[in-house]
Amino acid sequence: MALRELPFRTVAALGRDVRPAVRVLHPLCRRNASSEAAREVESASSLEVPPPSEELVRGYDPVARSRLRRRGKKELPPSRYQYRSPKYYRGPLHPHQPPPESDPSSRLFQPGPFDLPRLEQTYQSTIASDLLALTYQHYPPGYRAPKNEQRLREWTGASPYYKNRPLRGPRGKGEVLRLLQEPRTFRNIPRITRVVVHSMVPEAQENSANMHVAGMILQAITNVRVESHRARHNVVGWGLRQGRYVSVTSTMEREDAQHFLAKLIDVVLPRIKEWKGVPGSSGDGHGNIHFGLTPDQLALFPEIEVNYDAYPPKMIPGCHISIITDATSNKDARLLMQAIGLPFYGKLND
Amino acid sequence: MNAGKQTTRQLASRAGRSICRSCREYISRNTYATAAAAAVQAEDQVAQHIPPVAQAAPSTVYAVNAGVVLSRPPQITRDLHPFESAFFLYQRRLNERLALPFTRYFYFKKRTPADLEWKRKMKQRLTPARDIGRYKGYGDEAWNDEVLVGAKESDFEWQVERLLEDAGTDGKEVGEVEQKGMKKIEREVFDKPTPRRTEADEKNDTKSLNRALQRTLYLLVKNKDGLWQFPEDRLNEENLHGAASRILSQSGGPNMNTWLVGHIPIGQHQHNHTDTTKLPSGLTEHGVKTFFLKARIMAGQVNLKESKLGFQDFKWLAKDELKKEVDGSYWTSVKNMLAER
Known part of the structure; x- marks a missing residue:
């Protein structure tokens, strides 16, 4: 131990005079909240590199260059230089692994995003900070939130099967565990996570054309492939038969959702005659808002209006729109909806 | 251990x-x-929570002011960074070759004027998308899809121009004759979008609300002492948001439609007097604490003619312009409650 330590000690003894110089440099690496942030790793960007000379740019013709290069030579077949992702996944140990989904050569690649939606920019610049100012709850210094007791019920009894058994849910039929209401911080400002458009067409059981029309309309207005669903049970009152296709949905996220909402709020809803707003009773208590559009309201979407004649007028369906947000209560979700421009009417559901 | x-x-x-x-x-x-x-x-020890108790006899006090951060949110989208616009163009062009082809006959009936127009336009730009330039995703030379140096395709203004051009013309070359018996398409008349830089931008008119449409503008006033600050006033027998709405109406005049965002302050600034003042109640006042409330202006303009708070002048400034006007210590306490954009 002493032997191993010896070189260190000598170096320390010799370097004792040098040390203060190093100390002076030290505060540069440390940063307080008030001091300037560390500079970027690379200060120069490739965008600042001066472009090539004008002559070079003017004389550059990629097609002509490639023709010149290939002149008189036999072309290689594409299989020799083009990469193709494997058609089937053969397991993690197979030598030929598919590229990641973000790679354009992957079979699962989906291009995007195509722009920065206006609604998203408004949310970032205006709505988010306003929501924080509106819903912030101040607690005095020294306040500690009361510990929330177990919300699930325990299994009480002498049965040995109760040991280590998962706790029971809330009492009562249809009761669910409500979401926890966390105190509002800048990290949990509610935002729209996705939008689901759902259209139920029971007539599709007799005539599948209804289903096709509904699917086309939903695809046109949402820019997303629709998913069709079968009836899960026989319901005589609604004329449903088990296993028949009865509805279509399309789920939008990110850019598609923002564009859809902007279109709905700025173009479609203002053109509806005597539209009162979204019913105030809407909301499932977990931060999601639902409302519906009738067939003639759905026809006001610009994508449908542009070739309205292409759809059989009697087959145009209505739809339900679910706006799914991060909010944990109806009140917060409604505040977010009002901020993006959806009015509510009637008795509010809190 | x-x-x-x-x-x-x-x-x-x-x-x-x-x-x-x-x-x-x-x-x-x-x-x-x-x-x-x-x-x-x-x-x-901590489990028995002891609520904070007010101090028994404070001998030193601070005056409490209410301030209003009145702002106009951004009116238009921001300019994209050249990298962003290049990336978006790249993705759009990729989409052009990866998405299912455009279903032409679902949108245009055969041998109609609209169909002929579509064909003419497709011949010119080779792709259904109207704002990505001349681009072909298929064929022998599909590899030649990169934008060359100095090309305008990723420029936002250029893309808007192309969209307007597409809406306004029928794609006919000069001197091309129309087929007989074809109906003319009625074109909708549309207004050109107003420019993103306004007249107030050119003149740098800081009194105008029509300036810097991409940024949040904040109302800054020159107070009695000639200092540029947010409008603020001493609290007298009222709560903070009551004082805030009073300040707005007393300083800016009635010709302003404002909305007070919430009833809680979004920031505070503490100013210490150089010499302490003795109040008639026997306490010593050490300084002033200002609590800022957030407000948005919806319509109208500030009018300081009948200002009861003695403000001399006002400006509408974005965050980085505001930094140059205000005092150094004021800026440090105020900067974190202002929006970057």
Whole structure:
């Protein structure tokens, strides 16, 4: 131990005079909240590199260059230089692994995003900070939130099967565990996570054309492939038969959702005659808002209006729109909806 | 504590200053086990929560002011960084070759004027998308899809121009004759979008609300002492948001439609007097604390003609312009409540 330590000690003894110089440099690496942030790793960007000379740019013709290069030579077949992702996944140990989904050569690649939606920019610049100012709850210094007791019920009894058994849910039929209401911080400002458009067409059981029309309309207005669903049970009152296709949905996220909402709020809803707003009773208590559009309201979407004649007028369906947000209560979700421009009417559901 | 760490600790204490700071911190740090044991003991003490009690007899006090941060949110989208616009163009062009082809006959009936127009336009730009330039995703030369140096395709203004051109023309070449018996398409008349830079931008008119449409503008006023600040006033027998709405109406005049965002302050600034003043109640006032409330202007304009608070002048400024106008200490306490954009 002493032997191993010896070189260190000598170096320390010799370097004792040098040390203060190093100390002076030290505060540069440390940063307080008030001091300037560390500079970027690379200060120069490739965008600042001066472009090539004008002559070079003017004389550059990629097609002509490639023709010149290939002149008189036999072309290689594409299989020799083009990469193709494997058609089937053969397991993690197979030598030929598919590229990641973000790679354009992957079979699962989906291009995007195509722009920065206006609604998203408004949310970032205006709505988010306003929501924080509106819903912030101040607690005095020294306040500690009361510990929330177990919300699930325990299994009480002498049965040995109760040991280590998962706790029971809330009492009562249809009761669910409500979401926890966390105190509002800048990290949990509610935002729209996705939008689901759902259209139920029971007539599709007799005539599948209804289903096709509904699917086309939903695809046109949402820019997303629709998913069709079968009836899960026989319901005589609604004329449903088990296993028949009865509805279509399309789920939008990110850019598609923002564009859809902007279109709905700025173009479609203002053109509806005597539209009162979204019913105030809407909301499932977990931060999601639902409302519906009738067939003639759905026809006001610009994508449908542009070739309205292409759809059989009697087959145009209505739809339900679910706006799914991060909010944990109806009140917060409604505040977010009002901020993006959806009015509510009637008795509010809190 | 294990024996190994004991000896290192002894060595460290003997070594004095010759051991580096981080090592010394590591050695003298408590282990998780000791920290957990201490936490268990501490839990009971904290469990009985004692609410903060007001001080018995404060001899020093601060005056309380209410301030209003009146702002106009951004009106238009921001300019994209050249990298962003290049990326978006790349993705759009990729989409052009990866998405299912455009279903032409679903949108245009055969041999109609609209169909002919579509064909003419497709011949010119080779792709259904109207704002990505001349681009072909298929065929022998599909590899030649990169934008050359100095090309305008990724420019936002250029893309808007193309969209307007597409809406306004029928794609006919000069001198091309129309087929007989074809109906003319009625074109909708549309207005050109107003420019993103306005007249107030050119003149740098800081009194105008029509300036810097991409940024948040904040109302700054020149107070009695000639200092540029947010409008603020002493609190008198009212709550903060009551004072805020009073300040707005008393200083800006009735010709302003404003909305007070919430009833809680979004920031505070403390100003200490150089010499303390003795109040008639026997307390010494050390300074002023200002609590800022957030407000948005919806319509109208500030009018300081009948201002009861003695403001001399006003400006609508974005965050970085505001930094140059206000005092240094004021800026440090105010900067974090202002939006970057």
